[in-house]
Amino acid sequence: MLEVKDVTVSAGDRQILNGLTLTIRDGEVAALMGPNGSGKSTLAYVMSGKPGYIIESGEILLNGENILDDEPDVRAAKGLFLAFQHPVEIPGVAAMTFLKAALNAQRKYRGESELSTPDFMKRMRTAAKSLEIPQEMLKRALNAGFSGGEKKRMDILQMAVLEPSFAILDETDSGLDIDALRIVASGVNALRAPSRGFLIITHYQRLLNYIVPDTVHVMAQGRIVRSGGKELAVELEKSGYRDYTTESAVA
Amino acid sequence: MEHYRGAKPRLPGGRNISGWRDCCFRAFESAGLPHRRIESWHYTDLRALMRERLPLANPPAGEAIEKLNRQLAGPMAAKRRIVLADGYFVPELSSPLPEGVRVRSLAAALAEDRPGLIPLLSCGGLGEEDPVLALNAAMMQSGALIEVGPGVAVNEPIHLVYAAAAPSPVSYFSRSVLTVGNGACVRLAEWGLSPGGPASSPRQANAVLAIDVGEGASLFHSAKAGGAASGSIQLDSLLARIGAGARFETFSFVSGAAALRRQMFIRLEGADSEASIKGVSLLRGREHADVTLRLEHAGARCRSREIFKYIADEQATGVFQGKIRVLPEAQKTDAKMLAKAVLLSESAAMNSKPELEIFADDVVCGHGATSGSLDKDQLFYLQSRGLRFDEAEALLLEAFAADVIDSIGYEEVAKRFRNAVRAWLSARRRTELEAEPATA
Numbered sequence: 262m263l264e265v266k267d268v269t270v271s272a273g274d275r276q277i278l279n280g281l282t283l284t285i286r287d288g289e290v291a292a293l294m295g296p297n298g299s300g301k302s303t304l305a306y307v308m309s310g311k312p313g314y315i316i317e318s319g320e321i322l323l324n325g326e327n328i329l330d331d332e333p334d335v336r337a338a339k340g341l342f343l344a345f346q347h348p349v350e351i352p353g354v355a356a357m358t359f360l361k362a363a364l365n366a367q368r369k370y371r372g373e374s375e376l377s378t379p380d381f382m383k384r385m386r387t388a389a390k391s392l393e394i395p396q397e398m399l400k401r402a403l404n405a406g407f408s409g410g411e412k413k414r415m416d417i418l419q420m421a422v423l424e425p426s427f428a429i430l431d432e433t434d435s436g437l438d439i440d441a442l443r444i445v446a447s448g449v450n451a452l453r454a455p456s457r458g459f460l461i462i463t464h465y466q467r468l469l470n471y472i473v474p475d476t477v478h479v480m481a482q483g484r485i486v487r488s489g490g491k492e493l494a495v496e497l498e499k500s501g502y503r504d505y506t507t508e509s510a511v512a
Numbered sequence: 513m514e515h516y517r518g519a520k521p522r523l524p525g526g527r528n529i530s531g532w533r534d535c536c537f538r539a540f541e542s543a544g545l546p547h548r549r550i551e552s553w554h555y556t557d558l559r560a561l562m563r564e565r566l567p568l569a570n571p572p573a574g575e576a577i578e579k580l581n582r583q584l585a586g587p588m589a590a591k592r593r594i595v596l597a598d599g600y601f602v603p604e605l606s607s608p609l610p611e612g613v614r615v616r617s618l619a620a621a622l623a624e625d626r627p628g629l630i631p632l633l634s635c636g637g638l639g640e641e642d643p644v645l646a647l648n649a650a651m652m653q654s655g656a657l658i659e660v661g662p663g664v665a666v667n668e669p670i671h672l673v674y675a676a677a678a679p680s681p682v683s684y685f686s687r688s689v690l691t692v693g694n695g696a697c698v699r700l701a702e703w704g705l706s707p708g709g710p711a712s713s714p715r716q717a718n719a720v721l722a723i724d725v726g727e728g729a730s731l732f733h734s735a736k737a738g739g740a741a742s743g744s745i746q747l748d749s750l751l752a753r754i755g756a757g758a759r760f761e762t763f764s765f766v767s768g769a770a771a772l773r774r775q776m777f778i779r780l781e782g783a784d785s786e787a788s789i790k791g792v793s794l795l796r797g798r799e800h801a802d803v804t805l806r807l808e809h810a811g812a813r814c815r816s817r818e819i820f821k822y823i824a825d826e827q828a829t830g831v832f833q834g835k836i837r838v839l840p841e842a843q844k845t846d847a848k849m850l851a852k853a854v855l856l857s858e859s860a861a862m863n864s865k866p867e868l869e870i871f872a873d874d875v876v877c878g879h880g881a882t883s884g885s886l887d888k889d890q891l892f893y894l895q896s897r898g899l900r901f902d903e904a905e906a907l908l909l910e911a912f913a914a915d916v917i918d919s920i921g922y923e924e925v926a927k928r929f930r931n932a933v934r935a936w937l938s939a940r941r942r943t944e945l946e947a948e949p950a951t952a
Contacts, residue, residue: 310896311896312892332895332900333895334898334903342896348893349893351911353911353912354911359894359897362899362907364898366903
């Protein structure tokens with residue numbers, strides 16, 4: 262379970278998150294929607310520990326433990342995963358080599374034994390197949406020269422191999438065509454489990470046709486301003502975010 | 513001056529050689545020991561670095577040779593090697609060479625005093641304006657003259673080993689020559705051997721390797737510089753003339769070098785040749801490493817690629833000066849030079865000075881130099897997948913050096929240098945972990 266409790270965050274001289282509170286239970290797929298500048302990506306970055314943000318107040322509890330003082334690698338080992346909006350290119354580092362190092366680093370932290378190369382290869386091949394990622398792409402440098410869709414699929418592959426307990430997908434649909442979207446969505450859906458929670462951050466309702474959420478939250482000006490079921494997304498598609506921006510201005 | 517006059521009687525050579533030495537010394541004297549205001553030495557102020565001149569090394573004693581013999585045995589035993597101890601060629605420590613390859617002592621050749629030796633030693637006058645080269649010619653004690661016959665294809669690498677012999681701090685001047693006959697194919701690996709630990713004493717070394725690659729010949733050359741005792745000053749010069757239709761590849765690896773200047777004067781004299789001039793320099797502490805390259809395209813349709821990568825930590829300083837000169841007759845030249853540095857601390861520094869002088873009008877030439885810290889987004893991305901900060905850093909640094917090393921055509925050589933990078937990164941992490949204050 263992930264609990265964001267009254268979190269206020271600033272960067273530079275701007276306050277971006279204003280006492281944000283949000284809970285995602287195990288097994289829940291929650292969507293987070295909102296206009297540009299509402300702080301959606303900031304929330305994702307603050308959860309994963311990206312430097313450059315000042316946590317003014319509040320807590321983020323992952324399975325009961327506050328992770329705001331943890332390094333990003335510790336949060337990963339505790340079960341957190343962030344699928345980036347713009348996955349980073351790492352030339353010179355083979356995707357396969359990196360993923361094995363990452364998985365074993367996490368397992369080491371948790372006191373688990375390292376996964377042997379054959380076991381790792383098996384896990385990776387299975388995931389790669391279902392995401393239609395060819396074997397040779399795994400030997401290439403991570404994300405170097407990959408198309409937008411290929412990068413996003415690589416991130417989902419990583420998620421499948423690392424088996425997080427809580428995954429944040431930051432605008433996973435941005436830059437994807439319908440086919441890529443379908444593959445990514447099926448990859449995510451295959452990972453839905455009672456022990457795993459998801460926070461799907463998106464602008465557009467379209468992704469949510471493929472990854473059907475249990476809950477939809479609307480964020481505006483650094484706070485959650487409305488929550489509802491999956492129908493809320495459809496409603497937003499029709500009416501836009503205008504109502505919410507005026508609402509929060511009044512509040 | 514007194515130092516030169518005092519040493520001269522012991523230096524081999526009759527009237528011809530002695531005349532050349534005097535000439536070179538005068539050239540050195542007029543410029544003096546390079547300092548900041550001499551453009552080519554702006555970033556490496558030898559006058560400031562070389563406060564005192566160490567005494568000239570003597571030929572190695574029997575005991576020292578014994579010790580080196582033990583060090584060179586074991587994994588080195590099977591290899592083809594030519595050993596210079598404090599600049600002196602030591603046949604007893606060297607091994608028999610493959611068919612078609614000959615070596616003789618420079619000291620012996622100098623003693624013969626044949627004037628024809630001079631153009632061979634000076635590599636056709638390459639870099640003769642440089643004071644350090646001139647000083648080397650004036651003071652050279654010995655070295656190795658290596659000759660690979662025309663058409664000879666040597667399958668195994670030949671090692672040119674620079675060993676430290678004397679237990680006390682000394683200086684030495686060595687000059688070696690490698691002549692690769694037309695159509696021949698050979699590999700030469702240069703590296704240093706020092707006893708290490710308290711047994712090693714600082715050196716002021718001035719070593720020159722002059723290379724002549726004949727028409728249609730192929731040479732792969734690597735040099736591993738650094739590793740001498742702290743307080744050492746290493747001045748390495750590579751002179752190379754490349755004939756037509758030849759292939760010349762040279763890779764310089766620098767690590768653990770207290771104060772090093774590696775200068776290369778390379779001329780592509782014939783047409784249709786290829787040159788690959790690359791290097792990786794790893795610097796920490798207060799180390800200073802200066803790689804200065806002067807490459808001249810004098811033949812048409814030659815292709816050259818120059819890539820130098822630096823990683824500088826703590827208070828280390830890296831210097832790269834690369835000048836490509838394309839002469840009017842070198843039409844259809846294709847030359848690209850790149851220098852990239854990663855600075856790991858606030859006090860690390862990198863000075864890059866790429867230059868292009870183009871006198872032909874139908875060429876493709878480019879140069880670039882970048883320096884900065886590791887990409888924060890890349891670091892965070894790796895960390896967010898579970899790698900600790902230091903692990904993520906090491907991965908990126910290894911990748912940074914890797915593409916230059918991966919381009920080495922010989923896998924066992926590439927592997928050795930990859931391992932050397934990893935060893936350097938591990939040593940760095942160990943020091944950092946030790947320095948970390950214990951958490952309460």
